[in-house]
Ligand SMILES: Nc1ncnc2c1ncn2[C@@H]1O[C@H](COP(=O)(O)OP(=O)(O)OP(=O)(O)O)[C@@H](O)[C@H]1O
């Protein structure tokens with residue numbers, strides 16, 4: 229299968245905001261290492277689920293991939309081209325192939341713009357269609373995402389829609405450009421549980437129709453398992469495990485993955501009880517060696533000293549003492 233996107237040694241360090249007094253007292257600039265040396269590849273038509281607890285860098289990774297955030301370091305190769313090296317004008321041309329769907333469907337829509345205009349706008353900006361044709365495409369798309377009668381929804385404002393309907397608009401807006409790569413950032417976590425399955429089905433139907441590649445960000449392993457061909461597990465800015473969904477779920481190698489799984493045992497063959505010790509560490513001062521070592525029940529001396537590399541064939545893990553489980 230053809231490779232669509234490759235991320236190489238991606239880093240994003242955010243300078244920490246300090247008070248005037250702190251700045252005067254210390255010249256040192258501190259950084260939050262939100263994404264710290266992340267590499268992976270995605271193929272055409274593939275869904276990669278990105279999981280990990282709050283603050284581990286999932287959204288930042290997604291935003292960098294679609295050009296909403298500049299990386300501090302590293303490369304993003306989209307269909308053979310390093311997009312981090314493109315000029316603004318060159319990047320604008322490929323921007324339509326890279327779309328993002330956000331967690332909060334209300335915040336991602338303009339409260340003053342009609343629903344129809346949200347769908348026409350990208351067509352006009354990218355010179356894909358004009359006036360009557362743009363409206364026709366917008367109406368077709370509204371129908372495609374189940375917002376019928378389309379004419380009625382076209383004229384409504386975002387506040388006149390439910391959360392689920394607004395997320396359908398956000399999906400429609402991303403899909404109207406027939407993108408090749410989409411980042412879906414927790415697209416159902418703010419939606420009523422009863423509507424989640426239908427929104428996921430809608431997303432997956434576009435994935436199949438356009439053979440698009442999707443980075444699906446979620447902190448919910450049961451959703452990651454449902455939608456992902458592969459799963460990547462992130463911890464404090466790093467990918468600690470990545471592999472085919474079946475392997476990561478039933479044969480997790482990283483103690484962090486196993487701990488996340490032990491909290492959602494319903495789809496496992498047997499229950500496990502692997503704990504996570506303490507709270508998530510401060511990304512300003514990540515622990516030495518393996519960043520997970522202070523919370524890992526299996527940690528040994530080397531774990532605090534040497535950072536494990538992400539290694540393996542197909543199913544990769546960054547751990548000095550990978551687990552061998554059959555769940
Ligand atoms: N613009 C920013 N400026 C400063 N720090 C930021 C910025 N965006 C994110 N961060 C920090 O970077 C780290 C990673 O944040 P990110 O939003 O990528 O995590 P996440 O995995 O998406 O978390 P969640 O599950 O809560 O959405 C966090 O410590 C966060 O506070």
Ligand SMILES: [Mg+2]
Pocket residue numbers: 286287288413
């Ligand atoms: Mg996030």
